[in-house]
Amino acid sequence: MTQSPTPIHDVVREHYAERIKNSASCCGPSDCCTPENNLYPTDLLATLDGEAPVSYGCGDPITLASLEPGQTVLDLGSGAGLDCFFAAKKVGESGKVIGVDMTPEMIERARSGAKRMNLTNVEFRQGFIEDLPVESGTVDVIVSNCVINLSPDKSKVFNETFRVLKPGGKLAVSDIVTDGELPDEVKKSLSAWAGCVAGAVEAKDYTAMMEAAGFTDISIKPVFFDKQTVDDALGEMELDTSSYSKEDVYKAVYSAKITAYRPA
Numbered sequence: 001m002t003q004s005p006t007p008i009h010d011v012v013r014e015h016y017a018e019r020i021k022n023s024a025s026c027c028g029p030s031d032c033c034t035p036e037n038n039l040y041p042t043d044l045l046a047t048l049d050g051e052a053p054v055s056y057g058c059g060d061p062i063t064l065a066s067l068e069p070g071q072t073v074l075d076l077g078s079g080a081g082l083d084c085f086f087a088a089k090k091v092g093e094s095g096k097v098i099g100v101d102m103t104p105e106m107i108e109r110a111r112s113g114a115k116r117m118n119l120t121n122v123e124f125r126q127g128f129i130e131d132l133p134v135e136s137g138t139v140d141v142i143v144s145n146c147v148i149n150l151s152p153d154k155s156k157v158f159n160e161t162f163r164v165l166k167p168g169g170k171l172a173v174s175d176i177v178t179d180g181e182l183p184d185e186v187k188k189s190l191s192a193w194a195g196c197v198a199g200a201v202e203a204k205d206y207t208a209m210m211e212a213a214g215f216t217d218i219s220i221k222p223v224f225f226d227k228q229t230v231d232d233a234l235g236e237m238e239l240d241t242s243s244y245s246k247e248d249v250y251k252a253v254y255s256a257k258i259t260a261y262r263p264a
């Protein structure tokens, strides 16, 4: 199976290439999702050995993952590498971390960070999360931070994550999901998609796709309502604000902690 980039992939890739070139953090133009905004506990941030954290995430999948020394970890949409750096410290020299991202500028930034931190147990591979460049049944834990909502084919992502996990393996994800439908005008906007809003699906549909891929013990827990992400994404849309209600978007969108397992 090979994934060809869709127009959504192209828009998302250009958006994040631009973000990292400008070193702007988060999904939108502001710094709403910086780790300093309490995404991560201070003891985890302290493991970075002085490397400046660059986050485009919406949660802390590392704490959710409860990583152990020696494990093999895969990060879907690893961005500038932050969660991979945390994971590399947690799994230690006997473990291994693989970050996959489709944006070359992100891969480059992540590799240079790993080099500065002298991390020898982490590697970054350019590729699509719908077609993972990873061998089947080789990964103990998959983490991901604010990425699956960006995929135009989430069922493919869950099928691929299931394939590469070892039996008994865990999926630990921070992502944006919705409770109820987004207004059509927002769903149709590619810039709101790149901003982590338009591609978000209802939690029940997210669960159904994970179940269809074979995952069990699925849990989706709301963490916070991410008003800034919503405002940033809507701010980038060139739409007449009278064509949709911002309140309807606020009501629907939230950041969640998501866990699921490949049965043993």
Ligand SMILES: C[S@@+](CC[C@H](N)C(=O)[O-])C[C@H]1O[C@@H](n2cnc3c(N)ncnc32)[C@H](O)[C@@H]1O
Pocket (backbone or CB within 6 Å): 009, 012, 013, 016, 026, 027, 054, 055, 056, 057, 058, 076, 077, 078, 079, 080, 081, 082, 083, 100, 101, 102, 103, 106, 127, 128, 129, 130, 144, 145, 146, 147, 150, 151, 152, 196
């Ligand atoms: C919101 S950023 C999150 C980055 C990182 N996880 C973090 O927390 O900082 C989304 C990242 O996912 C990558 N991405 C989005 N869709 C992807 C896809 N279908 N395949 C591979 N990477 C993707 C983008 O290139 C970008 O680096």
